[in-house]
Amino acid sequence: xxxxxxxxxxxxxxIAGSAALGSVLVMPSGVRAAFGNALTPSGTIVxxxxxxxxxxSLAAVFPLANPELIKARPTIAVPDSAALSLGNGWGxxxxxxxxxxxxxxxxxxxxxxxxxxTRTRSxxxxxxxxxxxxxxxTTLARTGWIARANEELSLASALQSVSVSSSTLTSRNGTxxxxxxxxxxxxRFPTVSGLTNATFEEFLGRVGSGxxxxxxxxxxxxxxxxxxxxxxxLRESLVPYPNTEFAARLKDAAALVKGDLGVRFIDLDFAGDxxxxxxxxxxxxxxxxxxxxxxxxxxxxxxxxxxxxWGQVVMSTVTEFGRRVDENASNGTDHGWASSMFVLGGRVNxxxxxxxxxxxxxxxxxxxxxxxxxxxxxxxxEILTRGAGFSAASLERIFPRFSPxxxxxxx
Amino acid sequence: MPVDRALHVLRRFTFGPSAETxxxxxxxxxxxxxxxxxxxxxxxxAECDALLASHPSFGWGQLRxxxxxxxxxxxLASPIAPPDTMFQFAKRNVNYxxxxxxxxxxxxxxxxxxxDHFNINDTASKGGGLLNAYGLDWELSVIxxxxxxxxxxxxxxxxxxxxxxxxxxxxxxxxxxxxENFARELxxxxxxxxxxxxxxxxxEQAARLFSGLRGPVxxxxxxxxxxxxxxxxxxxxxxxxxxxxxxxTFRVMGWTGSASRPEEVVAAIDSLVAYLAxxxxxxxxxxxxxxxxxxxxxxxxxxxxxxxxxxxxxGGDPRQVLxxxxxxxxxxxxxxxxxxxxxxDLLSLTRALKMKPExxxxxxxxxxxxxxxxxxxxxxxxxxxxxxxxxxxxxxGYPDTEEYWNDSASHVARWYAHxxxxxSSVVSASGMTMPDWNELLPPNTPLGLVELVDAVSARLxxxxxxxxxxxxxxxxxARTRPVITAANRDSTCNLIAFLCASLPEWVQx
Numbered sequence: 001x002x003x004x005x006x007x008x009x010x011x012x013x014x015i016a017g018s019a020a021l022g023s024v025l026v027m028p029s030g031v032r033a034a035f036g037n038a039l040t041p042s043g044t045i046v047x048x049x050x051x052x053x054x055x056x057s058l059a060a061v062f063p064l065a066n067p068e069l070i071k072a073r074p075t076i077a078v079p080d081s082a083a084l085s086l087g088n089g090w091g092x093x094x095x096x097x098x099x100x101x102x103x104x105x106x107x108x109x110x111x112x113x114x115x116x117x118t119r120t121r122s123x124x125x126x127x128x129x130x131x132x133x134x135x136x137x138t139t140l141a142r143t144g145w146i147a148r149a150n151e152e153l154s155l156a157s158a159l160q161s162v163s164v165s166s167s168t169l170t171s172r173n174g175t176x177x178x179x180x181x182x183x184x185x186x187x188r189f190p191t192v193s194g195l196t197n198a199t200f201e202e203f204l205g206r207v208g209s210g211x212x213x214x215x216x217x218x219x220x221x222x223x224x225x226x227x228x229x230x231x232x233x234l235r236e237s238l239v240p241y242p243n244t245e246f247a248a249r250l251k252d253a254a255a256l257v258k259g260d261l262g263v264r265f266i267d268l269d270f271a272g273d274x275x276x277x278x279x280x281x282x283x284x285x286x287x288x289x290x291x292x293x294x295x296x297x298x299x300x301x302x303x304x305x306x307x308x309x310w311g312q313v314v315m316s317t318v319t320e321f322g323r324r325v326d327e328n329a330s331n332g333t334d335h336g337w338a339s340s341m342f343v344l345g346g347r348v349n350x351x352x353x354x355x356x357x358x359x360x361x362x363x364x365x366x367x368x369x370x371x372x373x374x375x376x377x378x379x380x381x382e383i384l385t386r387g388a389g390f391s392a393a394s395l396e397r398i399f400p401r402f403s404p405x406x407x408x409x410x411x
Numbered sequence: 412m413p414v415d416r417a418l419h420v421l422r423r424f425t426f427g428p429s430a431e432t433x434x435x436x437x438x439x440x441x442x443x444x445x446x447x448x449x450x451x452x453x454x455x456x457a458e459c460d461a462l463l464a465s466h467p468s469f470g471w472g473q474l475r476x477x478x479x480x481x482x483x484x485x486x487l488a489s490p491i492a493p494p495d496t497m498f499q500f501a502k503r504n505v506n507y508x509x510x511x512x513x514x515x516x517x518x519x520x521x522x523x524x525x526x527d528h529f530n531i532n533d534t535a536s537k538g539g540g541l542l543n544a545y546g547l548d549w550e551l552s553v554i555x556x557x558x559x560x561x562x563x564x565x566x567x568x569x570x571x572x573x574x575x576x577x578x579x580x581x582x583x584x585x586x587x588x589x590x591e592n593f594a595r596e597l598x599x600x601x602x603x604x605x606x607x608x609x610x611x612x613x614x615e616q617a618a619r620l621f622s623g624l625r626g627p628v629x630x631x632x633x634x635x636x637x638x639x640x641x642x643x644x645x646x647x648x649x650x651x652x653x654x655x656x657x658x659x660t661f662r663v664m665g666w667t668g669s670a671s672r673p674e675e676v677v678a679a680i681d682s683l684v685a686y687l688a689x690x691x692x693x694x695x696x697x698x699x700x701x702x703x704x705x706x707x708x709x710x711x712x713x714x715x716x717x718x719x720x721x722x723x724x725x726g727g728d729p730r731q732v733l734x735x736x737x738x739x740x741x742x743x744x745x746x747x748x749x750x751x752x753x754x755x756d757l758l759s760l761t762r763a764l765k766m767k768p769e770x771x772x773x774x775x776x777x778x779x780x781x782x783x784x785x786x787x788x789x790x791x792x793x794x795x796x797x798x799x800x801x802x803x804x805x806x807x808g809y810p811d812t813e814e815y816w817n818d819s820a821s822h823v824a825r826w827y828a829h830x831x832x833x834x835s836s837v838v839s840a841s842g843m844t845m846p847d848w849n850e851l852l853p854p855n856t857p858l859g860l861v862e863l864v865d866a867v868s869a870r871l872x873x874x875x876x877x878x879x880x881x882x883x884x885x886x887x888x889a890r891t892r893p894v895i896t897a898a899n900r901d902s903t904c905n906l907i908a909f910l911c912a913s914l915p916e917w918v919q920x
Contacts, residue, residue: 207883
């Protein structure tokens with residue numbers, strides 16, 4: 001987009017308005033000259049990936065030569081001989097091999113012992129709490145944290161916060177992103193016979209211009225966002241993605257990143273269920289291998305696709321809980337507590353394990369679960385403040401009554 | 412848009428006015444019509460009854476005994492969806508059908524109100540699918556059975572119902588470790604709200620009192636509690652687990668009760684329910700919610716005060732409170748101050764244009780040969796809009812303010828839903844019949860654009876459009892459909908209806 005039309009002006013005025021967020025991000029030079037001065041810290045794009053079902057971090061990134069782990073998981077533990085070494089006594093599941101490039105480039109950090117302050121082992125409760133990111137009192141926050149972050153931004157465009165996921169809107173638990181696009185291909189103008197997109201947008205514009213209604217105003221803004229999304233959709237990516245639903249969502253996310261649309265937040269669900277109570281399968285086939293492989297190959301394709309925008313992107317994974325250390329009688333694991341978070345991006349202080357690993361000896365566990373040593377909100381908080389330029393005061397409203405720790409996940 | 416009182420009352424207290432309901436209210440007079448609606452049982456409801464009788468789930472709702480639930484579940488063993496999913500489909504789809512077609516519209520609006528107030532998310536996988544089965548009886552016997560009954564009676568039904576016990580973790584409550592979930596929501600959401608000034612200790616005391624309440628089945632393994640000697644029978648479907656019941660003296664806010672035997676626990680619960688239902692903070696919280704539902708997102712203090720006083724005076728009788736509300740000056744001046752939520756939007760479209768559930772789609776629930784019938788199109792549209800019946804994930808119910816629903820994702824989803832309902836390329840994706848313009852247009856309506864815009868908008872709004880909006884619809888339709896013929900008349904009417912449904916006037920309730 002090199003022409004100076006009203007969209008550019010409105011984008012610029014938004015950027016000017018958000019300059020107060022503070023300058024942190026230094027962009028690679030030469031990116032999108034038309035927006036040269038627009039790619040300020042607000043250019044950071046935060047991508048939140050939910051690993052639904054309870055992510056078994058001990059199957060993904062784990063301490064090597066750990067007798068407790070081998071003993072607890074006689075059939076499903078990854079043998080040291082098969083693990084990819086991350087150094088310092090840590091190993092990674094071989095299916096995650098595509099993530100090694102990030103690790104070696106210091107663009108992937110793994111926060112161990114990460115999780116929520118509550119330990120209910122309930123998908124429903126923890127997912128709901130995590131969407132709201134508010135603990136201790138049910139009255140503290142009934143909205144989702146992404147919705148509260150949106151409020152702090154006073155979104156100038158619906159496109160600044162986008163949810164790319166299969167879930168219905170209610171499953172966001174009150175987290176109403178400004179625009180939920182399920183699939184990019186579904187977020188489009190209506191197809192009513194003979195009614196062109198331009199005519200419909202003009203119709204909404206005329207209705208809105210003569211009206212003080214907040215509904216009509218939002219309709220006009222929505223049409224603007226959808227038209228710009230159509231443009232992003234038309235620039236079909238040439239990068240090969242694996243043929244998985246998660247990859248399809250990441251491809252949509254990459255189109256948003258590359259589209260100069262002013263996107264700030266992307267919220268997406270991993271397309272697979274980590275809730276493996278049974279049959280992990282073997283190292284080279286089966287359920288766990290497929291899930292981890294889908295995760296890693298998708299992320300690798302995404303990184304290639306976004307090219308030099310990688311420096312703008314901070315991706316992090318969250319999950320409602322980790323798994324029990326002991327495997328169960330069905331070659332699976334049951335609900336536990338702590339898991340790990342992956343943080344990826346050009347600015348990530350990676351190639352290292354962050355947080356404290358609480359240990360797997362019986363006395364170090366809580367009812368057989370790995371103890372949480374880092375509240376996941378500390379990781380998200382650092383990404384929001386140091387990465388996306390939110391003020392400390394904003395963060396207090398996004399995560400009420402929570403004091404984040406600094407882990408150094410970003411450079 | 413200036414709106415007369417008849418239309419105003421119809422917009423707020425039905426799921427959308429139609430030419431027929433407007434004529435009915437005008438003939439009877441607004442107050443007489445409303446009074447008649449409050450005695451809903453006396454209103455014949457043949458069309459709705461016939462539609463429900465055609466649904467395969469007809470009769471399921473009366474399943475109170477677990478053996479009956481189990482036999483229906485067994486008969487539903489289906490290769491495409493587990494029986495508990497069928498229970499969810501049945502509950503939702505029958506609910507939509509009632510709201511579309513029932514003549515007891517004020518009653519239906521109150522069913523929706525209490526469904527939100529005591530929201531249970533049927534899809535939560537609690538009790539290994541039992542919640543879905545209990546959900547049918549929950550809606551019929553608790554919500555529908557008490558929607559216009561005094562609040563204390565409704566609350567008592569809520570407290571003892573197995574769906575609520577399961578939903579808010581009563582099944583996990585222990586004498587030594589009482590689960591606080593239900594007790595907390597009882598105070599925070601259902602009755603006095605934090606304005607009532609309770610403390611954590613009050614929640615803990617109430618949780619102890621409720622610690623033994625159980626539904627009819629213990630699982631796993633599946634055991635009928637009626638056969639267990641340790642269970643005290645409260646009614647057909649509710650028991651007190653005498654091993655897990657906390658006994659003693661309980662203090663909740665200004666209330667004190669004590670129990671040393673199961674029957675005394677029931678008496679104490681009844682007494683606490685009566686105390687909370689009669690608490691002034693409860694009166695205010697319910698009055699505020701009713702005003703938010705039927706008057707304005709931010710109702711004025713005057714009407715809330717008056718409704719609160721009426722609630723207290725009438726012993727929590729919703730009919731008395733609604734009478735006061737409809738007669739109130741602030742209600743009269745509140746035209747245009749409510750926005751349709753997604754279900755109200757789609758339902759009002761079907762009612763205005765006399766679209767009916769397509770029986771071949773609506774009526775095939777659970778039959779393996781037709782997956783599309785299991786996922787009724789209308790329910791799928793509401794899924795896209797995030798407003799399926801009984802699917803809000805939290806106990807607090809769907810939000811009831813425009814602010815929540817007026818986001819871009821909702822606009823895109825409403826365009827899509829209107830497009831599907833008004834005749835898209837995807838025939839029957841809506842699971843509804845198409846508008847029959849031969850019936851909907853006045854006889855001999857000329858094939859002129861202006862005439863069609865006026866006729867279609869009259870059907871939708873039951874009122875004249877403001878000049879500016881009317882002109883924009885005419886201009887846009889003219890550009891899209893320069894020549895109108897007998898052959899394209901119906902699709903032109905659908906186009907006009909689509910444009911009208913994209914106007915801000917359409918979402919005003």
